[in-house]
Amino acid sequence: MTMAVAERAWCLVVPHHARGARVARHRLAAELSGAVTGALLLDVVAVVAELVGNAVRHAAPLPGGVVRVAWRLAPDDGDVVVEVRVTDGGSEVALPRARTPGPEATGGRGLGIVEALADRWGVDRDGLGQSVWARLSALRAASRAAC
Template structure:
């Protein structure tokens, strides 16, 4: 069952380490279970995994050797929007999709994000960079109760 949610936001700080990616996946899955459809939840977990993995592999950490992972649900007229955002200490190159061969073992992260998200982008400020993605899903109307 999916519960209607007006606007809610979450933010966690995870280690700039592979265990940080696991913590982020588990946290978003736990917080959003029941708030969004299981299909969208699977996509959101995959997007967070890719963005955190990229931050660990390619970017510097924030002070404290961490990465910040945030997400929020916003209600629209006919749909809800889920935004996920991963903030790190920045990298020498801006994140971008890469073209890789079929035998490559990596390099597909932002291609996966691009396929699952409605849109995504990168923002930089004096402290680092945030890579964000937006995923949308239609509002579901509650099932009518039997006998009413």
């Protein structure tokens, strides 16, 4: 199913705390509900939850003790695309990367989930912090949901 969409963008600042991921999930779901397919909405909400959770666990906050969450909805050559970006204060340890945790590991799966759901994802750093972004498409979400 192809939906006609107009390009829209949002930005939200959430606490650098576990409740920040919940706030981001609920706001994102409210804004995108009815604008994208159910499969894409589920994928985008899961990706944002993982990215905000990782920012809280592994990175410093932005000034004010917050994390910035931005997303953009856009038509793209017969497809619908949502781009999400979570910006935090970064980490001195290492750039975010997907890992392969062992079966008994209690963590380490977040970016693997992002990698599985997103068309592409990456990390941008500048003098203000670090952004982890992901691009998800309705066609890919639909094909995965059909399996």
